[in-house]
Amino acid sequence: MSQSAVEKFVDLIIKSDSPYSDVDRIYVTNLIFRLIGDGFGESTEDSSAVDLANDLVDLAIEHGKVEDSITNREILEDQLMDLLTPIPSTLNQIFWNKYQQSPDAATDYFYHMSQDNDYIKTRAIAKNISYETKTDYGNLEITINLSKPEKDPKAIAAAGRAKSTSYPVGPLAIENEGYLGRLGYPARSNHRVIRMMINGEPWGFQYSPYAYFGEHAIFLNQKHVPMSIDQRTFVNLVDIIKQFPHYFIGSNADLPIVGGSLLAQDHYQGGRHTFPMMKAKIDRPVDLGIDGLSAGIVKWPMATIRLVSKDANKVVNAANRIAETWKNYSDESVDIRAYTDGTRHHTVTPIARMNDDQFEMDIVLRDNQTSDKYPDGIFHPHQDVQHIKKENIGLIEVMGRAILPARLKTEMKEVEKYVLGEDNQIADYHKPWADELMKRDHFTKDNVEEVVDEEVGKVFGRVLEDAGVYKWDDKGQAAFDRFIDQLK
Numbered sequence: 118m119s120q121s122a123v124e125k126f127v128d129l130i131i132k133s134d135s136p137y138s139d140v141d142r143i144y145v146t147n148l149i150f151r152l153i154g155d156g157f158g159e160s161t162e163d164s165s166a167v168d169l170a171n172d173l174v175d176l177a178i179e180h181g182k183v184e185d186s187i188t189n190r191e192i193l194e195d196q197l198m199d200l201l202t203p204i205p206s207t208l209n210q211i212f213w214n215k216y217q218q219s220p221d222a223a224t225d226y227f228y229h230m231s232q233d234n235d236y237i238k239t240r241a242i243a244k245n246i247s248y249e250t251k252t253d254y255g256n257l258e259i260t261i262n263l264s265k266p267e268k269d270p271k272a273i274a275a276a277g278r279a280k281s282t283s284y285p286v287g288p289l290a291i292e293n294e295g296y297l298g299r300l301g302y303p304a305r306s307n308h309r310v311i312r313m314m315i316n317g318e319p320w321g322f323q324y325s326p327y328a329y330f331g332e333h334a335i336f337l338n339q340k341h342v343p344m345s346i347d348q349r350t351f352v353n354l355v356d357i358i359k360q361f362p363h364y365f366i367g368s369n370a371d372l373p374i375v376g377g378s379l380l381a382q383d384h385y386q387g388g389r390h391t392f393p394m395m396k397a398k399i400d401r402p403v404d405l406g407i408d409g410l411s412a413g414i415v416k417w418p419m420a421t422i423r424l425v426s427k428d429a430n431k432v433v434n435a436a437n438r439i440a441e442t443w444k445n446y447s448d449e450s451v452d453i454r455a456y457t458d459g460t461r462h463h464t465v466t467p468i469a470r471m472n473d474d475q476f477e478m479d480i481v482l483r484d485n486q487t488s489d490k491y492p493d494g495i496f497h498p499h500q501d502v503q504h505i506k507k508e509n510i511g512l513i514e515v516m517g518r519a520i521l522p523a524r525l526k527t528e529m530k531e532v533e534k535y536v537l538g539e540d541n542q543i544a545d546y547h548k549p550w551a552d553e554l555m556k557r558d559h560f561t562k563d564n565v566e567e568v569v570d571e572e573v574g575k576v577f578g579r580v581l582e583d584a585g586v587y588k589w590d591d592k593g594q595a596a597f598d599r600f601i602d603q604l605k
Contacts, residue, residue, distance in 0.1 A: 119160035154180025250574020393517030
């Protein structure tokens with residue numbers, strides 16, 4: 118006999134690692150009724166937690182418990198999913214018990230649980246467009262991000278009338294764990310954070326709900342302090358990979374333009390993915406005068422120094438030497454200035470990982486100057502490529518994975534029609550680029566999508582070159598070598 122969505126959802130809750138067992142069946146059923154209104158509804162063929170939660174939200178709307186809006190649906194869905202999610206203390210106990218088996222076992226459990234309870238929006242992520250493009254630096258990864266939820270017009274209007282609140286202080290604050298959500302702020306009832314110590318300080322470990330790569334993890338400082346890059350950063354990164362040697366871990370830079378979008382909260386990103394930069398080879402070795410440490414300039418569009426040693430302390434010390442030297446280094450022959458009018462412009466983007474039994478860290482040099490010619494940033498995507506990418510180049514893109522805006526999905530279809538000579542609604546800002554493509558590429562209906570995709574990938578390669586402080590020409594590399602000389 119087929120069951121209702123309520124009955125099936127109760128079964129899932131009781132079978133999960135939630136606090137509830139079979140003796141709690143009636144109580145759990147009534148918990149659901151509190152959220153959706155009384156009544157089991159009709160029988161259903163759905164069996165997945167996500168589908169059943171959607172059915173229950175529909176029942177709640179039918180019963181008049183909530184109005185039908187994107188915000189209300191998300192909040193109620195996450196409340197329902199919270200019922201089949203372990204409470205934080207139980208989850209942490211399970212995680213660290215599994216960690217005694219292996220770090221992989223612990224993260225596998227947490228990752229799959231975060232998918233099963235729909236905190237990680239796997240269905241939305243599956244909508245993203247992803248492919249690779251060959252370049253002189255290896256294959257770059259191109260993604261068009263379609264997974265982020267659309268804006269709710271009702272929520273936008275209501276948020277303008279709502280009383281402002283500063284709780285939680287931001288999207289990466291640990292106080293988001295279990296937060297109901299509100300107009301203009303995401304629901305997090307089913308969100309969980311693993312507690313851990315990093316370099317003797319309390320941190321949290323969670324996954325990104327709209328992951329940009331495999332097991333996209335976030336490590337967040339439990340204190341509400343801004344991003345900073347210093348020796349503590351390098352020690353922290355090494356400490357994390359000691360605890361999770363199967364993950365890479367990196368930090369966005371700590372300055373605007375060259376940093377991420379959340380500079381107000383100290384945090385790092387990591388996960389289980391091999392990015393194009395990690396596959397890039399050493400162009401030439403560098404002698405930093407540290408026994409047991411090898412270093413080299415990476416053949417990569419952004420100026421990168423790779424450090425490798427079995428001794429983590431040697432990697433940390435070398436990374437700190439590079440960062441501190443770079444912070445105060447100028448070379449006006451290539452537009453590099455550490456300070457203008459007392460404002461600091463230099464920082465680094467560090468990325469750490471284990472490579473067999475060795476600690477490996479890439480240090481990417483960043484400079485956030487602006488000028489009359491380049492008001493958005495001298496080492497930022499220049500105006501002629503901003504029709505494809507104009508946002509900051511953060512950690513993920515530094516490593517060779519483009520996160521391109523959703524608008525490109527439809528806009529590139531119009532570009533395809535334009536280069537084929539068909540009726541189109543191409544955006545004006547794409548026309549100069551499309552005209553150049555028509556001069557050098559031969560387009561047919563069979564190849565147009567593939568060629569346009571490839572050309573988008575080439576533009577992303579140019580974006581990274583724009584962001585690189587030392588260009589891959591004789592002048593740029595000679596300047597890079599002058600900086601290296603300062604490290605010896």
